[in-house]
Amino acid sequence: MDATGLKEKAEAWLRADPDAATVAELRDVLASGDLADLADRFAGDLEFGTAGLRGVLGAGPNRMNRAVVRRTTAGLARYLKATVPDVTTRGVVVGRDGRKLSAELAEDAACVFAAEGIPAHVFPSLAPTPLVAFATLHLNAAAGVMVTASHNPPEYNGYKVYWENGAQIIPPHDKGIADFISRVEPANQVELLTPTEAHARGLWRDVPDSLGDAYLDAILKLRVHGRGSDSLSIVYTAMHGVGGVWMERALERAGFSNVHLVAEQHQPDGTFPTVRFPNPEEPGAMDLSLATAERVKADLVLANDPDADRLAVMVREGSGKLRMLTGNEVGVLLGHYVLVQGPTRRSKPHLVTTIVSSTQLGDIARELGAAYDEVLTGFKWIANRAVERERQEGTQFVFGYEEALGYCVGAVTRDKDGIGAALVFADLAAWCETRGKTVLGYLEEIQRRFGLYVSAQRNFTFPGAEGAQVIARIMEGFRRSLPSRVGELPVRNVLDYKKGERLPPSNVLALELEGGGRVTARPSGTEPKIKYYFELKETLATGESVEAARARGQARLQKLIDAFIALARERGQPEVGA
Structure with a gap:
């Protein structure tokens, strides 16, 4: 596209953009004459796919901004009304993390849903992704929206969509929603109620505190050993995200009293001041956790990413050195633990992983007589396969994981849950402690057999x-x-x-x-x-x-x-x- 065409597209965007901040930003780009920047912003629309939306914050259709979210929400609302007959009764859950613009994007989404006659069940404060996934099921909502960019750098944000089964959307819903979005009017013409109006009409409903208590009750029941430990020393980091208060409460209620927080990373902060890339897998991201663990002589380090859907684990080797477990090692440990040490009353236990994760979980499942599936990369495929086999065959989903630090124990959520998985891993470590074993000793038992x-x-x-x-x-x-x-x-x-x-x-x-x-x-x-x-x-x-x-x-x-x-x-x- 030539310079004239780009500028015409930019002017059209400016006329429809309802946000003064991105209007000013785009005017500055036009004044600078930076055609490369302009071309990138207008290279196309930010694609709505099976993970919803995710992109760099900024002005233009190829960025995350309020205009894009308003049009996306209008398209999603209209698709829901066309496919879920009782959506105007059941409503949609809306949650957000602590990133830049998350509050504004979540409010816009709720107000557009309300204008479409769909009640929005809105978290009044910051919420981890697994809590939004849980709420979608617990409140019997027709869908859920989580405003987050998970572990991406601070300049990103995103819009994640759950279907009524509590799992992330998969085809054909992603394409159906995208088609409805493409037909939505310009952003400044999308109708939305104010929060006050939506409240007054009963179309903005604050999610009650009791839902958080129900979530904690549910993940506590996932434990196998269930006795906690006063002696097991645990370090935890929230990585500047929204999981901190929930992980603290979960560990305390589970009886783990020797817990040390990485103070510099405990409070939500969307600028992520101590890490450039807030992903526990990235070099340097765990440095503060490691320093805290060495200071307190911790046995176990648990780390969530900023929206608390992922989990990283460090344990002590025989030499005393802390070692980061791979995603596959954590997956094999948790999968074996809940399958072998968990309730023996289960009929048709079911485990799921992805085609790029280790094949070891499949070997374990087959030898122990459990149902097993490998699915495409992405937790949406794990959760939807679990739902499908439960419905068709009566299997009982006990565990699923992907090697990129995503784990789900049981059916409390239909998405990866870094808080629930961390709690069960602490339970596993406490069980090992009662046996006089280390976590790595337990892993060795599995490796010698399988x-x-x-x-x-x-x-x-x-x-x-x-x-x-x-x-x-x-x-x-x-x-x-x-x-x-x-x-x-x-x-x-x-x-x-x-x-x-x-x-x-x-x-x-x-x-x-x-x-x-x-x-x-x-x-x-x-x-x-x-x-x-x-x-x-x-x-x-x-x-x-x-x-x-x-x-x-x-x-x-x-x-x-x-x-x-x-x-x-x-x-x-x-x-x-x-």
């Missing part, structure tokens, strides 16, 4: 339109020329999920290797990256230490990684980009 799985992930970033072409070229290069082996390991099977044979079509390619290994390639759905996931299985010899087996596995894994990236180079991956 194998030791080593895994790694490598990401390569290729920004912009040219980068998207590079990523597409790599994926299609593998499809045109499938390798018969990766390094020393023969490829025994290829799973091309783009064909949609077993799961909905997705641009993912997996190579299953002899001996139980797997390599998976997929473009990121939210960032300009291609992601590679690697896993190998090691069998411990009699009397062999876990450390020795892991070292052997890691050495083999590195050879696998090097061999696969060499294959990717042959199929169009540039030398740069990491």
Whole structure:
């Protein structure tokens, strides 16, 4: 688009933008003559997908702002009225985190719902994502909206949508909602009531405090051991997010009295002053937690991301050093714990993970007679599969996880829940303590029975339109020329999920290797990256230490990684980009 076309689009946006702040911002961009910035803002509409919306805050249709949220909410409201007959009775839950503009975006959403005749059940203060997911089910709402960008940097915000089953939306609802949004009038013509008017008409209903108590009661019932501990020393960080008060209350009620908070990160702060990227997986994000844990000699570190739907865990090694568990290790520990140590009355227990997570949970489930599924990446697929099998087969969902630190124990929420998972992990650690075992000792028991799985992930970033072409070229290069082996390991099977044979079509390619290994390639759905996931299985010899087996596995894994990236180079991956 030429400069004239861009400026015409910008002027049209300015005429329809109801927010003085973004109007002033866009006028400054126009005055600066920065055509590259303008082109990015008007490259298209921020896409509404199965995760709702997420993007950088700012003016323009390719940004998160009040105009986009008002039109999105109007489209969602009209789609709900067309598909959920009793939506005007049941209403929609609206929650928000502590990010910049979250309060304004949540209020706009509630006021648009009210103008559409749909009651909004609004959290009067900050709420973690799992509490909004819980409220959608608990209040029998027709849908739920959470204003959050989860663990993204501070310049981001987002709009997450739950369906009436309490799970994030999946097709065809995402496309249906997007179609209704495309037909919504300009933002300044979208009708909305004031909060006062909405209250007066009974269309703005504050979520009562009793709902939070019901949530805590529900996650406390997820514990297996259930006795707490005065001696287990726990450090917790909220990562400047909204989970702090809830995690404190949960641990206290569960009987964990030796809890130490990372004070610098405990209060909600959308600027995230101590971390650039508030994701526990990112380098440096856990530094303050580690320092606090060393100061108090903690046994266990629990970390939530800012909206408290993810969980990171650190535990002590035999040497006394703290080690961050991988997402797969936490998933295997929790899954085995609730399946084996949990209630024995369960009929048809069901576990779910994703196609890029470890295959070990599947091996455990099959050997122990549990139902098991692998689904596409994203917790929406885990939750919806759990609901589907419960309805069709009478299974009982006990656990689901994805390797990117997302876990759900039981059916309290239909989304990942970093608070509930943290509570159950503390319960697991207390159970280990009563047995005279460490958490890593318990993990070793599992590995000796089911194998030791080593895994790694490598990401390569290729920004912009040219980068998207590079990523597409790599994926299609593998499809045109499938390798018969990766390094020393023969490829025994290829799973091309783009064909949609077993799961909905997705641009993912997996190579299953002899001996139980797997390599998976997929473009990121939210960032300009291609992601590679690697896993190998090691069998411990009699009397062999876990450390020795892991070292052997890691050495083999590195050879696998090097061999696969060499294959990717042959199929169009540039030398740069990491």
